[in-house]
Amino acid sequence: MxxxxxxxxxxxxxxxxxxxxxxxxxxxxxxxxxxxxxxxxxxxxxxxxxxxxxxxxxxxxxxxxxxxxxxxxxxxxxxxxxxxxxxxATALRPGAREALDSLAATEADGSAAEVALGVLTNGGARGQRRKLAVHGLADYFDAVVVSAEVGAAKPDPEIFAAARDAVPADEYAFVADDLDRDVRPARRAGFTGVYVTENGEPEPVAGDSAEGPDAVVGSLREVPALFE
Missing domain, CATH: 1.10.150 (DNA polymerase; domain 1)
Structure with missing residues (x-):
């Protein structure tokens, strides 16, 4: 999984x-x-x-x-x-619901999907969970990992370890909009790093190319195809 x-x-x-x-x-x-x-x-x-x-x-x-x-x-x-x-006052990002619907879809025979979904976020649990509830997103996720509850915030590797503990799986990926705080530390923690940009173009990456994202998308709508 x-x-x-x-x-x-x-x-x-x-x-x-x-x-x-x-x-x-x-x-x-x-x-x-x-x-x-x-x-x-x-x-x-x-x-x-x-x-x-x-x-x-x-x-x-x-x-x-x-x-x-x-x-x-x-x-x-x-x-x-x-x-x-x-x-x-928050707004759902374009393509968010479509991406989650696609990733959460079960097989035609009704068996469980091969993808488990989670949220990995810096913030206070009260506020982050309220945002999910306001936009009707909470039921998509098997786990919501919040820095205030973990006691460590991205880019600290401890919060990525907490995500692994929350959802046992064979492979892990992290989809995020910040290279330094999110994508690079996720890759160092063994996650596939998916960088979401406004125009689908990666920012220049200095030094070792291994520090770059595994994939770059300009819209959340493009994310499900990465895991087919």
């Missing part, structure tokens, strides 16, 4: 263009004023927590914000509103 893992942000879904607007709407829903200073504080705290692979970086950042600015709503309420708004 082959296990095909997908990156989430930038690969299966596109992120919001206006994170400040997401933040403002989330706080406004709880009667809290949002401004540039508060958004900057939250963003810095969130990414600090994300880098540390804290279990819930959204709640941790909102707890810091609440303390710093003496806000009334609980950190949990603030985090939940923010995650809700952020997930709603």
């Amino acid at each position: 082959r296990a095909v893992f997908f990156d989430l942000d930038g690969t299966l879904v596109s992120l919001p263009d206006d994170f400040a607007g997401v933040f403002e709407a989330a706080l406004a829903a709880l009667g809290v004023r949002a401004d540039a200073e508060r958004h900057e504080y939250f963003t810095e705290s969130f990414f600090d927590s994300l880098d540390e692979c804290r279990p819930d970086p959204y709640r941790a950042a909102m707890a810091d914000l609440r303390t710093e600015f003496d806000l009334d709503p609980s950190a949990e309420a603030l985090a939940e509103r923010y995650v809700e708004r952020e997930a709603a």
